Amino acid sequence: MSTATTTHPSRPSRPTPRRRRRPGFSIQLALLVAMAFAIPAQLYLAIPIAGRIQTAYGVDAASAAWTGAAFSFAYALGFLVFGPLSDRVGRRPVLAIGALATAVITALTAAAPDFGWFLTGRVLQGFAAAAFAPAALAHVTERAPAARRPVALSLLTTGLLGAGIAGQVFGQLMAEHADWRAAFWPAAIGYAMAAAVLWRLLPPGSTGSAASVREVAEAASGLIRTKGPAAVFGSALTVFGSFVAFYAVLERELRETSGFDADQLLLVQAVGAAGLLAGPLVNRRFGAKGPRTLAVAGYLTAAAGLLLALPAQAAAMTGVLIGVSALFVAGTSLIVPGLVGLLHELAPHARGTAGAVNTFVLFVGASAGQLAAAQLGYRPMLVVLVLATLAAGLTVAVFTRSAPCP
Incomplete structure (x- = not known):
């Protein structure tokens, strides 16, 4: 007696749900570099349209100047908030929500009915825009493959430096050819x-640190009291400060001795911006030397540019002045990613906080550079900048050995 075996037709198995693959790091980096040019540009956008703002709201020049100062102060302060926050909640929400908040506030600022509301908008705009830099720098240091990290950081910081030129060029175009609000x-x-x-491109990452606000503040305080990070922060004061002060006195010198107008001065900045290419190129070739070596080389290169600019005061040497400005910018483009890379090594467990403090110091230095340039002439300012740049390079060389913070 045989037993019949009943077979049932097999049901097609459900395909295993596939996790959506996010684009590779190169695409993420390209977006972050583009935003590095675009978001900080708001700090400089108001410079060429200050006269239009003054006329539109019926305020004097001193009041109109606060549109830049208010943004700058809130921008620097915001770094101290968003860097630690990105350590706590992750990079993606800080970057995406920060960009959305900046968009909304930027639109509202353009529609401000009077100067008081416009100034308030600039403060809020600066604070929201500050979400980008510390979180983006931390994301790149964490996600970039080790071999590509120096070049990736250099590209990102090139955008942050280039924003100063991009913002002014765009603002100048709007001031000449459109209503100032169109900027x-x-x-x-x-x-x-x-x-x-x-939000779509960046990975969610970790859930962030569970540290309290007090613990984050203590971490920042600990970094400041630790020799290596403290040396980086102290040296960072000179970077954007020298950048801003040098261009301020250079433009004043060219205006007074050579009769340059606003368009010609923007062209000078554009020529100097060619030096920004040095950062990515040198990091690609010599990135294996380490961030400390590249930062020190950047300080020496920037100091060389400043020294060469000292004897080139006469109007007959205008071409030399423009050329050495590119050398100075090339050095600066090496310093910034070098300092970021050093903090990556020296403070591996508090990268967001370290990046926030570092970026805050960079822009405090920029404010100090503006004030110093207003008080000193061309040669005295360059002498101060040369000495400060060399001292900063020596500080990095001596005090930033690659021993992580405890």
Whole structure:
């Protein structure tokens, strides 16, 4: 007696749900570099349109100047908030929500009915924009393959430096060919689009640190009291400070001795911006030397540019002045990623906090550079900058050995 075996038709198995693959790091980096040019540019955008703002709201020049100062102060202060926050909640939410907030506030600022509301908008705009730099720098240091990290950081910091030129060029174009408020609308739309793309492209990452606000403050205090990070922070004071002060006295010198107008001065900045290419190129070739070596080389290169600019005061040497400005910028483009890379090594467990303090110090230095340039002439300012740059390079060389913070 045989037993019949009943077979049932097999049911097609459900395909295993596939996790959506996020684009590679190169695409993420390209977006972050583009935003590094676009978001900090708001700090410099108001410079060429200050006269239009003054006329539109019926205020004097001193009051109109506060549109830049208010943004700058809130921008620097925001770094101390968003760097630690990105350690706590992750990089993606800080970057994406920060970009969206910047978009909304930028649009509202452009529609401000009076100067008081406009100034308030600039403060809020600066604070929201500060979410980008510390979180982006921390994301790149964490996600970039070790061999590509120096070049990646150099590209990102090139954008942060280049924003100073991009913002002024765009603002100048708007001031000459459109209503001054039109300078804000394209930026607001771009930031909103970037927020959506950031949320889609960036990985969620870890859930962040469970540290309390008090613990974050203690971590920042500990970094400041530790020799290596403290040396980086002290040296960082000179970087954007020298950048701002040098261009301030250079432009004044060219205006007074050579009769340069606003368009010609922007061209000078554009020529100097060619030096920004040095950072990515040198890091690609010599990145294996380590961030400390590249930072010191950057300080020496920047100091050389400043020294060469000293005897080139006469109007007959205008071409030399413009050329050495590119050398100075080339050195600066090496310093910034070098300092960021050093903090990556010296403070591996508090990268967001370390990046926030470092970026805060960079822009405090920029404010100090503006004040110093207003008080000193061309030669005295350059002498001060040479000495400060050499002292900063020596500090990095001596005090930043690659021993992580405890």
